[in-house]
Each structure stands twice: as C-alpha cells, then as structure tokens.
Amino acid sequence: GAVVSQHPSRVICKSGTSVKIECRSLDFQATTMFWYRQFPKQSLMLMATSNEGSKATYEQGVEKDKFLINHASLTLSTLTVTSAHPEDSSFYICSALPGLAGGNVASYNEQFFGPGTRLTVL
C-alpha cells in the first residue's frame, strides 16, 4: 500500500510553454500533498504544500504564479510550470500524506514519495 504515482516521468518542452505534472495517491486518500524540486547532487527542496480544496502554501522564494498547484481531489494534485524556462529544468517530486478519513493512516506523519518527473526545458 501507500503508492504514489507521477505522470509524466519525463517531459521535454520548449521555452515559454507550460507543463502539467500529475501526482496521484493510488491506494489512499491524501488531504495534503507536497511538491519538491531537486537539482543534481542536491537535497529535495520543498516548493509548496497542497491541501485538498484550498490554496497551496508556497515556500519563500517560490513564485506561485509560475508554479500553479491544484489539489482538486483527495487523490490528485497537479503542478503546472507556466512559461517554462531552461532554469526550470529539474527533477520534480511529489509526496502525499495519508489523511485520517479513509485509506491507510500514516504513522509518524510519514510522507510517501512519487517516482519523480524529469523536466527539461529547451
């Protein structure tokens, strides 16, 4: 149990276009999902916290108008990178925190990570 998927796994796009990345919890409901980005040989950096049915909370320095987050259901959150530029090229990882209502209940507030999406902006 506690499987999180991401789609797509890899995406290459032209500069100026928008890219949508999906994060799904497959066998549990997640009231909270997180979006991270990771540069080569660096640790995961939290971008934003996404709560179902409400606006996302962005970390300092992350542009909310550039990285649009929608958490429309208890099993799906999306990250849209708008007007992508080469410096947005990175590895984007989502994680999900199981909720108390239905599905598995996380112990220790454990987040379950998706497999990541490699974004390359040309």
Place this chain on the structure above:
Amino acid sequence: KNQVEQSPQSLIILEGKNCTLQCNYTVSPFSNLRWYKQDTGRGPVSLTIMTFSENTKSNGRYTATLDADTKQSSLHITASQLSDSASYICVALSGGSYIPTFGRGTSLIVHP
C-alpha cells in the same frame, strides 16, 4: 533552525563490504528520524523510521541507529550489493509538524 547534516558526502566501496553512513540532526522538538534510499532519477523510498524511544531498527541488510542524546543517527549496510548504489537521505521531523528537514544525502557507489 532545523538542520540535518550527513557524512560522508560520497562513498565508494567494493561489493560485499559493509559501510556506515552518518547523520547529525538539530530538530526541536524531535519527533522521528527516517532514512530513505533514492535511486538515480527516482523518488525516495523509506528504509527505516525511528522515534525518540527507539535506538535501533533493521530492514534486511540495513540497520539504523539513533542516539537522541547526541542527536546522531547512522545507517549501516551489511554485505553491500551493486543495487545498493544510490543516494541515502537522512530526514528528521519535528513534533507537531509534517514538513521534514532533509539532509543532502550520501552518494554510495558499490563497485564489483
């Protein structure tokens, strides 16, 4: 400020050998500490989770230790395999929060 420091930054060992990775954390109040394995181009996968009262936990060939007094943890890998080549990330969580503090990871390479 919550911090997690890992050492060494990278490590190369021969297949079959053992190794130990270190983690020092400054997280207050402390809730739990986890070790993750992250293969290249993949998301992190949990290896162990320990709370304040636990000082050792094993998962197959992986054994994690925790010293809450010195705020140190280690991950010991026994009889390493080629598939152990990955980044190992130490993550600490403070009480009352669900936002963890990540270490930068130790990159382990196992050579045949």
